[in-house]
Amino acid sequence: MSKKTPKLTVVGAGPGDIDLITVKAIKVLRTADVVLYDALVNEELLDYINPEAEQIFVGKRRGCYTYQQEQINELIVERAKAFGHVVRLKGGDPFIFGRGAEEMEFVANLGVEVAVVPGISSSLAVAAYQNIPLTKRGSAESFWVITGTTKDHKISNDIELAAKSNATVVVLMGMSKLPQIVKLFQAEGKNNLPVAIIQRGTTPREKVGIGTVDTIESIVVEKELKNPAIIVLGEVVKHRQAILDIQQQFANDLKG
The missing domain is CATH 3.40.1010.10 (Tetrapyrrole methylase, N-terminal domain)
Known part of the structure; x- marks a missing residue:
């Protein structure tokens, strides 16, 4: 011994x-x-x-x-x-x-x-690797990080509360509850709120789906997204495309 x-x-x-x-x-x-x-x-x-x-x-x-x-x-x-x-x-x-x-x-x-x-949480890093800031002036003053599934295997009640806020919402372990999450945000009139789902983020096997509350379920099916993945809901998701557009414009200017 x-x-x-x-x-x-x-x-x-x-x-x-x-x-x-x-x-x-x-x-x-x-x-x-x-x-x-x-x-x-x-x-x-x-x-x-x-x-x-x-x-x-x-x-x-x-x-x-x-x-x-x-x-x-x-x-x-x-x-x-x-x-x-x-x-x-x-x-x-x-x-x-x-x-x-x-x-x-x-x-x-x-x-x-x-x-x-301590370690770097996927809730922060996975979004960041896709150029999605969880807070951004004019878009989000705070963020929620919520488990999609409680120890009783039910959807967290906090998601309903988060849907009422203007904060960015990050859901971990929530893919099986995506239809319920979508309904909670639709009930708040947030049908067009941007949504990102990132599977195996920060790894070579990363897959990404970008849509809105109304379209994200069909995008998940189309891209065959599944766990492990995080769900990000909020206006900050638009930053990803904004950066891509800027980079593309610079690339076009160089060619021109």
């Missing part, structure tokens, strides 16, 4: 592009004795892990859970007490719908030291 102090560090891996992981996260991975990682983590990041560390995949793929959440919690405690430093590597930021806080609380109650390394 190791005499190392049992410790859990919850680490955000970023949204997909391996260059978006933080320097601190890489340093922590190099000190790990055990790493538990999720399905949304870019597996190229595993190259940064201490080569002596045990690596355990605990994510969900194709609707199948390798471990239930309770099992993951217990596994963290068991490995920390047996080997020392456990790193829980999660996609995006572990405190943005990542259950990082739940895992930390569970293991802390059992005497395991805890720490967190």
Whole structure:
């Protein structure tokens, strides 16, 4: 049995592009004795892990859970007490719908030291990679980041509240609830509000659909968009096309 102090560090891996992981996260991975990682983590990041560390995949793929959440919690405690430093590597930021806080609380109650390394959330970075700013003077003074599906597998009530505001609305894990989301925004008369859906953002497999509240469902079908994806609703979506138009104009001017 190791005499190392049992410790859990919850680490955000970023949204997909391996260059978006933080320097601190890489340093922590190099000190790990055990790493538990999720399905949304870019597996190229595993190259940064201490080569002596045990690596355990605990994510969900194709609707199948390798471990239930309770099992993951217990596994963290068991490995920390047996080997020392456990790193829980999660996609995006572990405190943005990542259950990082739940895992930390569970293991802390059992005497395991805890720490967190924030990650770049997909809610920010995926939109930014498509030149969609979540706030912009004259378009949006604030933004909501909402889970599309609650732990009871229902649509979040906050989406109805957000639809009444002028804020940019970012919905994570919401593709299965898209028809309901559309109806909530239509009920507020926002039929023509711009919408972007970005699948596997910041990665080479990225796919994008741009439309309005009224057209986005047909665009999803046309482009075969599916999870993992984020939904962005707001006037700021127009900025993407504005940048493309400016770039195209400059390109045309150079040719001319």
